[in-house]
Structure formats: C-alpha cells, structure tokens
Amino acid sequence: MEKTNQKLYQKLTYKVGDLLPLPTTVSELIKLANNPNVTSRDIGKIIERDQAMASKILRLANSASYGFSQRIRTISHAIVCLGFNKVKSLALTVSTLKMLSDSLAKYNLDAGALYKHSLAVAVAANIIAEKTKAKDPEEVYLMGLLHDIGKLIINTHTTNELEDVWTYYKTHKDIKFFQAEKAVFGFDHADIGGEAARGWNLPNELCNAIGYHHTPHSAPGDNRCAFIIHLADGIAKTIDIGKGLSSDQSIAVELEGTFKERNLEVINLKNEDIMGIREQVSIKLHEVIDELDNNEDS
Template sequence: MVDKDNILYARIVNKITELMPLPETIQKIVDLTRNPDTPLKKISDALESDEAMATKVLKLANSSFYGFSKQVKTISHAVVCLGFNTIKQMALTAHSFSVLDKQLDGYYLDRGAMFQHSFGTALASRLLATKMYYPNAEEVYLMGLLHDVGKVILNQFAEQEFNKVIEEYNKGGLMFYEAERKVLGFDHGDIGSAVCQKWNLSDDIVETIRCHHNPEEASAGNISVHMVHIANIIVSIMGLGIGAGGVDQKISEKSLSVLNLKEEDISMLMMSIMDELENDETLASFRNA
C-alpha cells in the first residue's frame, strides 16, 4: 500500500483525469453496465452516438474470435449477440490500444515495444483464463492489456524522479518495480490501478493491475492476478517489448500453484501465445478501423 502522505503519488493521482481521460462514450458505457438492469437499448444508443467507436466494435464483433455464422450488421444486434459486458470490454479495449501506442523513453520502450508487450500480455492472459475455464476471459484480456498503463503516466509525469529509479536499479540487487518502490514509494502497478479506479473499472481490475508484480499481496479470491502475473513474465521471456528491467522477475510459486501449472506447461503456453499472436485479428481490427 502506498503511504497516504506520499506527496508525489497524490500529485500524480490528481493529474490522472487530465493526463489519461476516458472518452465520454466509454465512461457512459462503463457506468451503465455497472447496473445489470440497464436496458440494452441504452447501451446501444450510447455506442451509436460515437461513430468511430461503433465501427470498431462492429469490426471486432465480426472477427473470427466470436465465431458468429451471420454477419453482425448493427450495433443493437451486436449488443444483443454479445451482451453488454463484452461490449464494454471491447470499447475499453479499443481505447486502451490508443493509450498504449506510446514511446516510453524512461522505460527504454519504443512505441512498438510497449504496444507489443501490452497486446502480447493481453493475449496470454486470455489464453490462461480460457484454459482455466475462467468465466470472464475478456475482462482478463483487458487486465493484461492495461497491466503496465501506469508506466505511461510515470514516464510522462515523473521524469526527474525516474532517473533516480534507473540509478537505483543499475546498482543491482533490486527488480525494476522494487527500485520504483524504493525511490518513489510506489510502483507503476499502483499508478495503473489508480487509473482504473478513476475510470470506474471493477475492483478485480484495480487490484490485479496493482499487484501484477506481487500477486501474493492480492486478496485470496482474486485468481485473475495470477494469470496476468504469469502472462506478463512469459511475454517478457519471449522478448516481447521488455525495456528497462529486462526479464528480472521469476514467476511466483503461489501463482503457479493457484493455477495448478507446472514449469512444462509454461513452454506449451509460449507456443500457444506465438500461434495466437500470428492469428489474432483484434489488432488488425483496431488499427484498420
């Protein structure tokens, strides 16, 4: 937990709405879907009012991932076919892609690298969720996509302090997020989780983003944090957008045991991730929309 007197943390959190606002349409959809009794019509009206977003959602709804035999032609049809949770996940995913398409000098991540790492972690997280028959694999995908979103804010807002983090890390002995904690009193997970809180996302998302480097600190019922933790490390081992810190973290024993995974399952997972990366249409849907 971040010390409540940490001034830098308070300053950054106060700036989040300005630095990383959630577009009005998406905020509306997130808020509406918090109430399960919201009529579907209200969701489709909100989505239809944003033409660009509506196009992206339709493209995604027609991608092979959802496997509908007939073409989904209208937003109201998409909302009925997919349910509003999936629609919300899609709208957030579409937005996250643009938020993450950034170059982060402080983390030695060029534009493509940050994007590739986030996208790879999202795919790997969803793969684990599906393997575990987790009920909301799309939400785990979003967690994977957003897990390092705090880096975007820190890179922008704490440039000077960041040099001290790098110095501390270069001394050796600490993992990168530990160097952040030592110098700043918090890490990029704390900031990412504050972003998700400002966006009014679920408690599970907020906690998973905060604890993706230290899943032991999450509450006992949170399974998704272990998926995202493992996905993040696997994707880093695979060399997808590693940046500052390289592959300095080992997979938590607790995560392996909660998900009942053995070391050999990890190499199988890597193969599946490669496959998914080659065949996934989400990226193309969003980039070409």
C-alpha cells in the same frame, strides 16, 4: 524499500482521474459489464455514440479474418454475428489503443510498445482464465489491457525523476525495473496504476489486479485476478511480439521468478501448463495484431 517520496506520490495520485481521464466509452462499457441485466442493444448504443470506434469495429467485422458472406453494416448486426463478448472485447481494445500507443521515452518504450505488451498480457490473461475457470475471461482481458497504465501516468507527469530509477536499475544486478522504482520512489508504476483505477471508480478486483500485478501475494481479498495478470505478464515477456516465441533463456528467467510453483497453485496451474499456454498466446496475439493492423490500413 526506501522512504516514500510523498511529494511525487501525491502529485501522481491527487485527482488521478483528471491526470489521465478514462475514455468515456471504456468507462461505460465497464459499468455495463458488471450489470447482469445488460443487453446487446445497450452495448450497441454505447459503441455507436463513438463513430470512430464503431467504424473500426465494423471494418474488423467485415475483414477476411471472419469471412462473413454478407456485409455487416451496424453494430447490432456485428453483435449478432460475432457475439456479445467479442464485440465488447473489440470495443475495449480499440478504445485503449489511443491511450497506450504513444512512445514512453522515460521508460525507453517506442511508440506502440506499451500497447502491444498490454495486448499480449490481455490475451494471455484471457487464455489462462479460460483454462483454469478461476475468473471471468472477459474481466481479466480488460485488466490485462490496463495493467501498466501507471507507466503512462509516471511518464507523462514527471520530469527527470526516472533517471534516478534507471541509474539504480543499471547498478544493481538481478532486480526488475519495478523493484528499482520501489527502491527509489517507495512505490512503483503498479501502485500508481491501482490508484488510477480507483480514481476512475473501477471495481475493486480490477483495481487490485492492476495495483498488485507484480506482488499478487500482497493483494487483499480474492487475489486470483492479481495472480492471473502476474502470470500473464510473465508469459507476455517471453513472446517476441512481431516474431513469435522468444528464446528458452527468457522462459528460464521467468521460471525462476514469475512461474514459481506457489504462484501457479493459486489458480490451479502447473509448470507443464505454461508452455502450452504460451504457444496459444503467441498464435492468438499475432492474429489480433494482424486484425488491428489490417484495420488501420483499410
């Protein structure tokens, strides 16, 4: 690794919570999620304070996807019909949509690309956690949504620094983009994302999952969440969002790296599990995207 660009690192991490404030609704939902005594009414109150979010959730709840015979008119009613965890996931998904939907020109990402990838990772993480029972599916869903938040911070608060990263990336074969960031900056977008999560006072496990999603073996303490997000990220990269499963070549590339047996063993997965999980993720992801797209159109 090259020497860390301390000036740039400090610029991106000093009062990072001010550089990119976490939406109040997301922050409050996360705090409540870690409270064992939280009630459906508590969640409902938070969502209802954000009228735009409440309206979107009610439109989703009344969509054909759920097929309820009676109209759902309140968030409390939505929680009764859809369930506590489903409404919480919808709220987190809708609230992060605004943060992640813009284009990231310096990363060559079109509008919506970061959000759809993050959603794919969230869905994959949720399915992996359900299958392995390694971690709470709802917790890792949020980690998936926020895992690349460091890209947004770097894209927004740098000038032309990423040009050097792109040059390095294009002139060095067989490396991933985060490795080019490490080589040029001495840190990568995951490091910045982890610091952002700490600046938002999020739980340590969530901070580590974001900060070490490319290097889960280095995550301190219980690193299973970091491994789940790492594997979910790999699965998401093999799905052509908008079309379905991509080529076998993309799977082969990930099998050489992300899906190594030593990575899978941490959360009790085997290579033969990956294809089944991948198919589940593709189906579920496109269902969620269709729901959100229909909601925006209505």
